[in-house]
Amino acid sequence: MQKNEPIRMCIACRVRQLQKKLIRLQQNNNNIFPFTGRGRSFYLCSSCSEDEKKVKGLIKRFRLSTDDSERFVKYLKELDKNG
Numbered sequence: 001m002q003k004n005e006p007i008r009m010c011i012a013c014r015v016r017q018l019q020k021k022l023i024r025l026q027q028n029n030n031n032i033f034p035f036t037g038r039g040r041s042f043y044l045c046s047s048c049s050e051d052e053k054k055v056k057g058l059i060k061r062f063r064l065s066t067d068d069s070e071r072f073v074k075y076l077k078e079l080d081k082n083g
Helices: 046-050 052-061 066-082
Strands: 007-009 016-018 023-028 031-034 042-044
Touching: 031 066, 046 052, 046 066, 052 066
Parallel strands: none
Antiparallel strands: 007 016, 023 031, 023 042
């Protein structure tokens, strides 16, 4: 009998997917960055990371400043490009 793979939910669209297909991020001091292995985190699916409207909603939800939001958008675009 095989062990089941963990399923997680995207914070933006609330769709459940396999954990390895989602992007794991965390927030600290109004910054969003890749999960460091400590603290709480959240997951974002690749389709939501490409959706401009959903990204704007996340920026508003986490109350990011203009500089932080620009950094977050650049990070998501880089992830999309590099995989």
